[in-house]
Amino acid sequence: MFGTFQALETVSFDIYDNEFFTLLGPSGCGKTTLLRMIAGFEEPSTGQIVLHGNDIQALPPHKRRVNTVFQSYALFPHMTLEQNIAYALENLGWPKEMIRARVAEMLDLVHMSKFARRKPQQLSGGQRQRIALARALAPEPEVLLLDEPLSALDLKLRQAMREELRALQRQTGLTFVFVTHDQEEALDMSDRICVLGDGRIQQLGTPREVYEDPSNRFVAHFIGETNFFDVDVLSVEGDMARVRTPLGLDLTASQKHVAADQSRATLSLRPEKIGLEEQATGEILTGTVTSTNYLGGYTYYVIRVGEADIRVSRRNAMSHVPSLAEGATVRLGFLPESARVLGQ
Template sequence: MIAIENVTKIYGEGKSAFRALDDVSVTIKDNEFFTLLGPSGCGKTTLLRTIAGFVDPSSGSIRLGGKDILQSPPYKRPVNTVFQNYALFPHMTVAQNIAFGLEMLGKPKREVKATVEEMLELVRMTPMADRQTGQISGGQQQRVALARALAPRPQVLLLDEPLSALDFKLRKDMQLELKRLQTETGITFVFVTHDQEEALTMSDRIAVMNAGKIRQIGGARDIYDQPAERFVADFIGDTNFLDVEVLEITGDAARVRLAGGAETTARGAAEAGTGMGAATLATRPEHARLVPVGQGVMEGLLSQVVYFGTDTHYHVTLSDGAAFTLRQQNTPDMAHAFTQGDRVGIHLAPGVGQLLKD
């Protein structure tokens, strides 16, 4: 659906020039929920705005459905955008807001009425059709903005952090709602967010961005379980980084020695391009387990126990001074065998950790 090739956007000139996008290339499939994820200033919104036509790239090309769209103004591109602030018309009703774009396109009144009714049902807002937008909640305003953007049936819907203004519970509900809308309409969604949970929950594929570049593209499980580099592992979820020594490499697996002297196996040696000697091992908190001293590959002091309702986080200060976090899901029959101040061991199953390139 969208082919972005070697797109660069530079603001300013000379020493003050800033590369918001740095030679970005990505292909987004038809009927895909594709997410641009990264920290503030990474270039994700700039990339979205180049697709919409609000920003002209300094170089590169963008094709939509096989056609070059860079010379087309925003109103002639088969895309619609849902912004963070929704931009609804306060003097219009919900139905009038949804109808506005169709009327500007000169659609017949009968078609406009039928489409508005269809969109109201799609976003489950039919009972609110005659309400003013100032009389409905933030979540309902979000639905109206989506319905208005979907009404002209664009080939691509661009969403620029549309959930950031919602409270936690409503944001969770709308994550599921957005995925349902994308599945039911079959429209390609390109979603921008800095929220890792949003990206993992909704996306078919995720592009992790940093400093104007795409660092990794993949499905949610690939991005989380097999990060391509340290930045991705650190940005997506919680990660422990351990200094290790690589002793032996066999294909993608490696035998490594931890700081305390214990040995284990790790994966990702081939992809990371790791050689013998010093390396970084990444492990997720939920992939480690607390055990009595002498039964793990590492030991340390249990410095803090934090209860989160669904799970408990255990913060351990290792013998070499490094910090390590473990996460255990809470169950009604869970026995709390360790308390703050205990000396503990940490068990890592062979192959659970991944070697990373910096």
């Protein structure tokens, strides 16, 4: 609680040893608050925080075997990189020889040994991020917390650092708890993703599970792109539902969250699940192209079908294949299993 504001509702989950676990959600959903609770910077109103069977709720931050890498890096500008990494070890009372060896090991781990005597302002953003990681890893924490550490970097550097972070996690065998609002980062790096929204857990699962089988409209909308259609539920049988759509047809689609007596629901259909022209299969429709958007690897189309617009992505696998012209009549199709019926 922050005054009368409740940042998080009841939240309960387990994080496994040696796991890359991501807290994903929009700004204000409570993910950083949750991370700060694990770190000991915020105190939850109720509940426990348990690390390897021990309740660490009452421990101050410096007594927890948990370290945090911040978005701002938080490096000391007047210290060299060696001194930045050594600082926490000195405060912990490590012997000088152990500190010297550990600092050298950490610099080598993040490929920054040749910059040991430089100061943070002499480094690029990516290099500063590596030193922040090395400093956090040096005291041998049991869990490493990362609070949107890549958000200040440009696109290419973010992509490169994603690969480095994942490799670093595998190499050290530590548990990483990563906070981000970037769905691509979460899908790329995580073993499991906890999707947060409105202060509560919306879904927890592997990247494939939360993308391919979202539990509700919030998750389907936040992770990736999708088409939503309001549908009438005609029948529910097991993990399939028969629905009436605004596309001019009834179809059967997969479901896990629709009650047997529910009359209205939402149909989610990802743009890349839809085939165009010769790739159309399954449920076949005819529509009119209303807009075209070329984005290098893919071209996105908006196609009017019946009373609805459908956004479709088509991979530009061959450079000589022309784009579909606006106003053209096209065939499109998708397999019923590719559509998801979500509860309201």
